């Protein structure tokens with residue numbers, strides 16, 4: 001009887017743990033800001049990590065536009081590939097729990113689109129087609145920036 005109660009308690013605790021993890025995975029750790037954006041609350045080093053990734057995206061975009069201007073498909077392809085899905089690996093699980101699901105999805109889709117852009121450059125798309133695709137991708141950057149901001153949470157958790 002006691003053994004059975006224990007296993008029921010263990011199962012209930014397990015379900016609660018999984019449910020809590022799922023809620024965090026979807027909602028992330030956020031707070032509304034005065035300018036009506038969603039602030040994702042991160043540890044200082046996690047915020048730096050995400051911002052460094054952002055600067056890498058900007059660098060990639062710069063490489064792509066320079067490539068389009070010079071009609072250099074090789075440069076467009078390699079700049080886009082550098083910020084494709086391969087660069088999205090290695091994000092630590094703790095950070096993944098703090099980012100809202102929609103943020104993670106938008107982030108992943110941006111990386112995926114850069115792989116598509118690289119594929120297009122590799123398969124003979126015109127500079128104008130590539131620029132159109134890049135412009136669509138920049139809309140995703142703009143959209144996400146209008147919704148989210150990152151705040152460093154100084155309290156350790």
Ligand code: HEC
Pocket residue numbers: 051052054055057058061102103104106107110137138140141142144145148149150151
């Ligand atoms: C999933 C959401 C999201 C997407 C998609 C996104 N960003 Fe960001 N980016 C952010 C957030 C949030 C910040 C922090 C802004 C703040 O705190 O006000 C940021 C900051 C930046 C910064 C500033 C970096 C620094 O060191 O301060 C740059 C540059 C940047 N993003 C470039 C880009 C570019 C280029 C793209 C598209 C190719 C892009 N981002 C796509 C969410 C996103």
